[in-house]
Amino acid sequence: MRPEDILISTPLGLCCKRGGFHIDPVRPVEQALITHGHSDHARAGHGAVLATQETLDIMRLRYGANFAGSTQAIAYGETLTLDGVQVSFHPAGHVLGSAQIAVEADGLRIVASGDYKDARDPTCAPFELVPCDVFITEATFGLPVFRHGDAQGEIDKLLRSVALFPERAHMVGAYSLGKAQRVMALIRAAGYERPIYLHGAMETITRYYQQRGIDLGETPLVRDATKADLAGTITLCPPSSLQDRWTRRFPDPVSCFASGWMRVRARARQRGVELPLVISDHADWDGLTATIKATGASEIWVTHGQEDALVHWCTTQGLRARPLDIVGYGDEEETDVVAAQGDGA
Amino acid sequence: MNRFAELLDRLAYEPGRNNKLRLMSDYFRNTPAPERGYALAALTGTLSFQHAKPNVIRTLIEQRTDPVLFGLSRDYVGDTSETIALMWPVDPAKRPNAIPSITDVVTILNTLGKLELPAQLARWLDALDETGRWALLKLVTGALRVGVSARLAKTAAGSLGDKAPDEIELIWPGLAPPYLELFAWVEGRGERPQTDDPAPFRPAMLSHAIEETDFAALDAREFCAEWKWDGTRVQAAAGTRPDGRHVARLYSRTGEDISGSFPDLAEVLGFDGAIDGELLILREGRVQSFNVLQQRLNRKTVTPKLIAEFPAHLRAYDLLFENGEDLRTLPFTERRTRLEALLKRLDTPRIDLSPLIPFADWETLTAARADPASAGAGADAEAVEGVMIKRRDAPYVPGRPKGLWWKWKRDPFIVDAVLMYAQRGSGKRSSYYSDYTFGVWTDGGELVPVGKAYFGFTDAELLEIDRFVRKHTVSRFGPVREVVHDQGQGLVFEVAFEGLQRSTRHKSGVAMRFPRISRLRWDKPPRDADRLETLEKILVKIEQGRGPAPEATGAEKRDRMPL
Numbered sequence: 001m002r003p004e005d006i007l008i009s010t011p012l013g014l015c016c017k018r019g020g021f022h023i024d025p026v027r028p029v030e031q032a033l034i035t036h037g038h039s040d041h042a043r044a045g046h047g048a049v050l051a052t053q054e055t056l057d058i059m060r061l062r063y064g065a066n067f068a069g070s071t072q073a074i075a076y077g078e079t080l081t082l083d084g085v086q087v088s089f090h091p092a093g094h095v096l097g098s099a100q101i102a103v104e105a106d107g108l109r110i111v112a113s114g115d116y117k118d119a120r121d122p123t124c125a126p127f128e129l130v131p132c133d134v135f136i137t138e139a140t141f142g143l144p145v146f147r148h149g150d151a152q153g154e155i156d157k158l159l160r161s162v163a164l165f166p167e168r169a170h171m172v173g174a175y176s177l178g179k180a181q182r183v184m185a186l187i188r189a190a191g192y193e194r195p196i197y198l199h200g201a202m203e204t205i206t207r208y209y210q211q212r213g214i215d216l217g218e219t220p221l222v223r224d225a226t227k228a229d230l231a232g233t234i235t236l237c238p239p240s241s242l243q244d245r246w247t248r249r250f251p252d253p254v255s256c257f258a259s260g261w262m263r264v265r266a267r268a269r270q271r272g273v274e275l276p277l278v279i280s281d282h283a284d285w286d287g288l289t290a291t292i293k294a295t296g297a298s299e300i301w302v303t304h305g306q307e308d309a310l311v312h313w314c315t316t317q318g319l320r321a322r323p324l325d326i327v328g329y330g331d332e333e334e335t336d337v338v339a340a341q342g343d344g345a
Numbered sequence: 346m347n348r349f350a351e352l353l354d355r356l357a358y359e360p361g362r363n364n365k366l367r368l369m370s371d372y373f374r375n376t377p378a379p380e381r382g383y384a385l386a387a388l389t390g391t392l393s394f395q396h397a398k399p400n401v402i403r404t405l406i407e408q409r410t411d412p413v414l415f416g417l418s419r420d421y422v423g424d425t426s427e428t429i430a431l432m433w434p435v436d437p438a439k440r441p442n443a444i445p446s447i448t449d450v451v452t453i454l455n456t457l458g459k460l461e462l463p464a465q466l467a468r469w470l471d472a473l474d475e476t477g478r479w480a481l482l483k484l485v486t487g488a489l490r491v492g493v494s495a496r497l498a499k500t501a502a503g504s505l506g507d508k509a510p511d512e513i514e515l516i517w518p519g520l521a522p523p524y525l526e527l528f529a530w531v532e533g534r535g536e537r538p539q540t541d542d543p544a545p546f547r548p549a550m551l552s553h554a555i556e557e558t559d560f561a562a563l564d565a566r567e568f569c570a571e572w573k574w575d576g577t578r579v580q581a582a583a584g585t586r587p588d589g590r591h592v593a594r595l596y597s598r599t600g601e602d603i604s605g606s607f608p609d610l611a612e613v614l615g616f617d618g619a620i621d622g623e624l625l626i627l628r629e630g631r632v633q634s635f636n637v638l639q640q641r642l643n644r645k646t647v648t649p650k651l652i653a654e655f656p657a658h659l660r661a662y663d664l665l666f667e668n669g670e671d672l673r674t675l676p677f678t679e680r681r682t683r684l685e686a687l688l689k690r691l692d693t694p695r696i697d698l699s700p701l702i703p704f705a706d707w708e709t710l711t712a713a714r715a716d717p718a719s720a721g722a723g724a725d726a727e728a729v730e731g732v733m734i735k736r737r738d739a740p741y742v743p744g745r746p747k748g749l750w751w752k753w754k755r756d757p758f759i760v761d762a763v764l765m766y767a768q769r770g771s772g773k774r775s776s777y778y779s780d781y782t783f784g785v786w787t788d789g790g791e792l793v794p795v796g797k798a799y800f801g802f803t804d805a806e807l808l809e810i811d812r813f814v815r816k817h818t819v820s821r822f823g824p825v826r827e828v829v830h831d832q833g834q835g836l837v838f839e840v841a842f843e844g845l846q847r848s849t850r851h852k853s854g855v856a857m858r859f860p861r862i863s864r865l866r867w868d869k870p871p872r873d874a875d876r877l878e879t880l881e882k883i884l885v886k887i888e889q890g891r892g893p894a895p896e897a898t899g900a901e902k903r904d905r906m907p908l
Contacts, residue, residue, distance in 0.1 A: 143414070143417060143418050143421055143432075144410070144414050144418055144431075144432040144434075145418045145421065145422055145428060145431035145432045146431075147431070147475065149474060149475065157351065161355075164367060164368070164371055165364070165367070242775070243769055243775050243776055243824070244776060245776050246776075247775065247776045248776055255775060263431060263475065264421070264422050264427075264431075265357070265424070265427060266422070266423050266424070268358065269358070270823060270824065271824075272769060272771050272775045272824065273358065274358045274359055274360070275355070275358065276358065306417070306421070308417060309413075309414055309417045309418070312411075312413050312414065312417075313411075313414065316411065
């Protein structure tokens with residue numbers, strides 16, 4: 001039994017022929033297993049979708065009620081058998097509802113981890129280690145220059161800046177699903193109690209998080225505020241709106257961006273960011289390498305990101321490793337094109 | 346060190362001058378001595394460490410990381426010392442529990458031998474986080490590059506009390522890190538530090554640009570005029586210490602000590618006083634253009650070859666002090682007589698007097714400005730960028746007093762060029778396409794970029810251009826948009842500039858000096874914009890000695906000073 005007999009990489013995404021399903025397919029398929037709700041992993045138009053309840057809810061909020069032919073929710077830790085292949089979902093710690101998918105047949109277990117992080121996040125279930133034979137890992141931050149450090153420390157930096165420039169508005173660019181809510185939760189954890197303003201594109205998902213019992217405090221919409229109201233405040237918005245004409249409604253805005261990419265100065269400068277905040281929902285280099293070791297897997301498949309460096313590192317550790325060239329998974333921040341941009345929110 | 350690292354980090358990203366000031370004064374206010382004093386030293390470029398060379402640090406990282414991973418990381422990050430700061434491997438269990446302060450770094454580095462340096466640097470790198478390591482590496486290798494001039498850092502220190510930067514410049518040469526007495530004085534806790542420096546900087550007197558309407562009210566007989574030389578304004582100060590040692594310094598217009606870059610000039614300042622003048626390059630008695638001077642400016646290391654090829658010269662305008670006597674309250678004509686006498690005694694070919702332009706009425710001066718070569722500037726006309734008009738009875742007043750000194754610059758060169766690319770600005774302009782690349786036509790009927798400009802237009806015009814860019818984008822590259830630019834469609838700018846030089850870095854082969862958008866030509870189709878040939882003619886003219894600006898084919902020359 002070779003791992004490739006269970007799961008192979010195809011132009012559509014990871015495919016399990018025996019079980020008749022794809023994982024995070026980039027184009028419509030009969031049966032899709034979805035790791036999490038980010039648009040590069042969760043697409044509309046599949047025949048049947050199996051995912052956590054939260055991921056299904058998020059897809060429904062983003063794509064409308066008819067986003068798939070049929071849906072089935074699966075709880076963390078629950079096992080289903082699809083044509084003799086056992087599948088189970090486990091927390092990935094990436095965003096609300098995100099899961100690693102374990103696929104097992106004939107005593108061989110492969111874990112497709114989707115996107116994951118091992119850092120603390122008050123808005124989703126913590127990453128759970130699933131021992132396996134083959135571990136499929138992302139490599140978004142697969143270079144040793146990426147160490148995300150303490151997210152709360154970055155929030156302190158933001159709050160010091162808000163105190164120093166009380167007449168300016170701080171606009172924090174953050175991916176609208178997951179990152180934005182985590183940033184808000186961290187701001188609250190730092191003791192900041194004033195309203196945190198939202199771009200219109202953030203509203204739906206943020207309200208969903210709040211319904212799921214995640215306390216983000218008072219989060220009014222920018223749309224309902226005057227320019228003067230916004231002095232000395234914090235606003236969460238999609239990264240793409242930071243350079244948009246939308247910013248003109250803010251008094252002398254400070255452009256902030258919460259992302260793991262902010263670790264590299266050239267990236268921050270390219271985007272015209274004035275206050276980079278190194279906060280990521282992906283595992284950093286130390287997180288990737290520690291997780292790979294801890295799974296006990298002897299074979300590592302590396303997808304989307306800096307595959308070369310991580311494959312090289314695996315080899316130095318005596319692990320078999322190869323890159324999986326799956327196209328279509330991107331940097332979610334780059335693809336966070338704001339649907340609501342047109343409404344001037 | 347962590348707070349200082351955070352400060353440097355913010356400064357590096359913050360584009361606004363006033364915001365940079367706020368960040369620095371906040372830091373100075375909330376950081377105890379001596380830490381803030383060493384920070385001020387770092388920001389003003391006063392620190393230097395002899396042994397901390399980039400290759401020492403490179404060797405350190407090579408011993409600690411996988412070369413393949415380092416190579417991949419370096420390629421990704423694009424900067425070696427940033428890569429080292431980011432990927433420096435730290436074992437949390439072995440992390441030293443004391444984070445070094447700038448004071449530690451400065452005092453230890455000053456006493457450490459070359460051999461002990463690598464191990465000490467490694468201990469500090471182990472103790473710091475990414476931003477801290479980045480700041481440490483910048484600090485020890487001596488290149489902060491966070492967009493802060495020494496002047497701005499002093500301004501921030503002065504803002505803790507109400508001390509103007511000029512007041513700080515006056516005592517600065519006598520001060521040393523960690524500047525305890527300076528902060529005590531600024532914060533009102535101590536006396537003004539006594540400077541026993543025999544060659545201090547005195548704040549310079551600056552002029553106003555003259556407007557057409559000003560002349561009617563001015564009587565030509567009350568004024569002198571001299572050429573406005575196109576070099577760098579400097580102050581040459583010299584004096585003798587109590588121990589008999591002679592001290593000579595060359596200061597920039599803002600009071601930065603630039604003696605180190607011009608030892609050939611500093612060594613001939615054999616007087617006791619302060620001369621205001623222009624730094625120029627002279628070859629065989631001829632003043633060279635600013636293009637030539639630029640090749641000597643901003644060089645870090647001054648080699649004998651550089652000095653021989655670009656000999657520095659001081660053309661004297663004014664005398665502020667002589668043998669301890671403050672001449673600044675005397676009328677200009679009296680100061681000038683004293684200056685003439687001083688230069689005669691000095692008798693060095695490295696320093697000469699800026700000649701006066703003879704004129705009896707404004708018409709004569711207008712003619713002289715239009716053709717300096719025939720009005721006394723002769724072969725040096727190339728290095729004249731206009732005339733200075735000074736009241737005969739004007740005292741030397743620091744700052745920019747009204748009604749005493751006027752500058753009357755030559756008309757700029759003007760061409761009509763076509764907007765090709767627009768880039769988003771930064772800070773307040775980050776949502777506007779406000780940086781423009783423009784081009785002119787080649788013989789082959791192609792547009793070739795000749796320059797970039799990001800000012801000269803009004804706020805209302807910026808909105809119009811922004812709207813045009815957004816509506817006429819043909820492609821995008823990150824923050825840059827390519828804008829439609831063919832024979833019939835596009836936006837024509839009237840571009841004004843001060844000079845032109847040959848450049849191998851630009852496809853067009855020329856680079857403009859101080860270009861700005863002087864007018865929007867919505868009325869003009871791109872096909873009628875200027876051709877590269879026009880720029881080449883201007884260049885030849887500049888190289889042969891600058892006469893009146895040639896008529897550009899498409900653009901009418903604007904006469905801003907008709908008399």
